[in-house]
Amino acid sequence: MRRVFRLPGTARRIDDEVEREFAFHLEGRIEDIIAREGLSRDAAEREARRRFGDYHGYRQAARDIDQHMLNRRNRMDLLETIRRETRQAARALLRAPSFSVIAIVTLALGLAATTTVFTLLDRVVIRPLPYPNADRLVHVGTLWPKVGHGDEFGISRGQYFFFRQHSTTLQDLLFYDRDIMIVPGDGSHPAERVDEMDVSANAFAMLGLELARGRYFTTADERNPDGDPRVALISYEYWQRRFGGDPAIIGKRLDYGANPMTIIGVLAPHARILDATADVWIRNHLDPADPPVNNHTHNAIGLLKPGVTVEQAASDIAHIQQLMRAQYPAVYSDYFYDHTGFAMHVSALRDFAIGSSIARALWVLFGGVAVVLLIAAANVANLYLVRIEARRQEAAVRTALGADRAHLAVHYLSESLLLAVISAAAAIGLGYLLLHLVLSIAPQSLPRLEEVHLGWRSVAFCVAVSVGLGVAFGLVPLAARGVDVDTLREGARGLSTSRSRRFIRHGLVLAQIALGVVLLAAGGLMAKSFWRLRHVDMGFNPNGVQTMMIMLPHTAEQPGGPSVATIWQQIIQKVQTIPGVTHAGAGWAIPLNDGGCSGLIVDQPLDPANAGECMPMQAVTPGYFEALGTKVRGALPTWDDVDAGRAPLVVTQAFAKRFWGTENAIGRGVHPYNKRIPAFPVVGIASDIRSEGLQNPPVEEAYFSILGPPGTRNWPVSSAMSLVVRAPTLSQSAVMTGVRRVLADVAPGAPIADAKSMEHIVAESTAGTSFAMLLLLISAAIALSLSAVGIYGVISYIVAHRRREIGIRMALGAQAGSVARLVIGESVGVAITGAAIGVVLAAVAMRLLRSQLFEVSPSDPLVLAATGVALVVIALLSAIAPTRRATRIDPVEAIRAG
């Protein structure tokens, strides 16, 4: 037996071989049969085939086995190749440690920044919400353009039932609202204010909220009378916190005002609806027998039927609302429609939850770090070009020894891929740290923050990007032509750096500088915005002001005892006597925290069309403005005014201008809600307060007295108010202790919640801007240092390369100054061109930032110019060291060495 060849290599070969093997067998058997039984050839062939059996079946079976074997061998070969190439690549990288370290650090920095922001973007914006059928969930709300421009409001209970009954596009609809409640103290726990969620019974199934124990609500529970929920679910966290995880929790009582509830279940940990968590979940009062009323206060989330688009649902809901309007003209009068512009609004739940501005901001940040990555990549590409220059000899030797282009490609690719994989691993570690840093400074208003962590998608992203870059870098040497035997003849001198390669190198540095300008400009614009925002006249002075929410328990007001208004008065007057407290007051809301709005009626309005608009309004006690540090012209309300039934009213300048066209509005009157409540007289004009965000125009707000004029009804004193305490010399805890002592005396059992310093509230309100600014500035800082490294590298290389030329110039009498000018000149040329391109690019790109900016134009000339100059200066600084090296070249040595 002589050997012919071994392995069948391809599927086609396998087929051939099996066919030949079978043919050999059949032929041999035919001969056997003819010899043994003397049959004719035809008969013998038939007999041989019969004995062989299912020819096609056996052929297929043999083929399958061979194919499987072949695949396995190929895999083993591939693994072996990878192992060998990796070893070689590792050796090559170790031989050039400075190249490897700089390249890996540069790439890892760029990749880490990109991966971090990608994680944020992916978790917050890209991923579906963590609910079953998340892509089919929609938010159903209403728009009231003539009341609250740009705001979205809820729907009514009547609509809930009507939509469920008539909608052809919604499979289900859930209804929820957030509230707060007081759970009184019970000896071991103080009274506390907890968040409460009122939901329809179907919410749990629709959102996949699971139970730790007990049962859900039923639609029967929904019918319980309004205000008497009777049963409650509690959150897992509340169960642990308040009840110590008591295993016998089901059936326990939870006190809630006059109506105690029975706990029927505990939700699984982290139960939430969008970003809203709650400790106590009660059923929303939903009874189809209730007549519809015009009261649109509830959030609604719909589940689309499969295949239905958001647009279809929107037109369906709009249509059904028209039916409802026709059926209940008393609820939806033409007057109502005319004055509110009332319209249904259906949007994908994710868009509703995230909001377009946050999505946009994160995309902008992602663009920013992508630029950092580009700069890093340009740097590494440059390093590669230099390295090829150095390895032309090696490549030429390999070529001469018979390595073809494919071999060289595998060689270079494995080296750059190894580099990429190491960088990716470093970047993932670095990104993990960076993400923690970013999360620690992220504003609380960023949605879905609790979902953000570095998962496999981020890792896959990082690895994919780095491998892509690795392949690109690996192909650089192949693209650089002229790697052939000619290089050998050129010898070690290598004087002829090709013009095109120099062009590429300069181009890469140019691009780096241009991109650096773009990033720095973005950071600069954000910084200027932030500065403007923090220096805007807020209309109050947050320094040394503490705020907290106080809720009087329902037992506070006893028959025959002091009224709620009196209790508030006692609390505030006693707080004022705490040593260190200069002023104290209370109101329904504090600036920069959500306040309410309502229709108001002013006397002698400038334009009657303004009537009926929902205006920000609240009730405040005397001391409120003094505590906030808001200047009030005219008279500040006093407790004497309140006691005497003078019902003092303060409005902001903006309010006065809007309704009466004058700031001199003292003496005018305003009815809260409607004319059934007597008008409150304006006694003071508050300076403009930026209550709805520092970036928004001053609020047009009316601050009513907590007690109305004599004869007022339907103006109840709120049992929950925000206390504002000015105490410049006291710490927050000192203020809290003092207030607690007062409450124990005046209103035992009243919990304190949401204690925050006013400064903290201001910082929180600008957190979005400062977050974007910080991230962009960090990106810009990384980009600048990378650019500096890149420029330094290229100038150093040029100096090293032109050593001989410089040596000759110096030998011919050139002064150090002129040599320095030569080198600096080259870098300045590149830097200025790059900066100029960058400024133009930035002027265009910064339009994307417009919505994030406050009182700063996206093409702010000062920022753009400063950025361009900064980059040129950085370029010059990075060129200093190589320039000094150039001027110290010893002509004799340089010429001899060359």
Next chain:
Amino acid sequence: MTPPELDLVRGTLDLLVLKALSWGPMHGLAVVRWIEQTTRDELQVEEGALYPALHRMEEKGWLDADWGYTDQNRKAKFYRVTAKGRKHLAAEHERWARYTSVVGLVLAARKPGTVR
């Protein structure tokens, strides 16, 4: 009519093939002929079934296959038992012997209760 034939017990084909090849490299046809002679045609098997068995044993590493030339100078695929295959054959041989002896014991046993 051919006399009733013994069916090949499942899995024993491997054993037979290994045994056949233990005499030296053979092509599939030769293996079939050997089995035919040794069993005096008592053991009937669809000849085609031999090939998936051969290829599977090659995949398991019990056999090596190479193309070569027969005495008549025809190109054929020859199979050779590897060291691993030899070990398997020895183990299977042992197992088979034990199995047949146990079955033999059972079949030779007397009626229960008659054992003294």
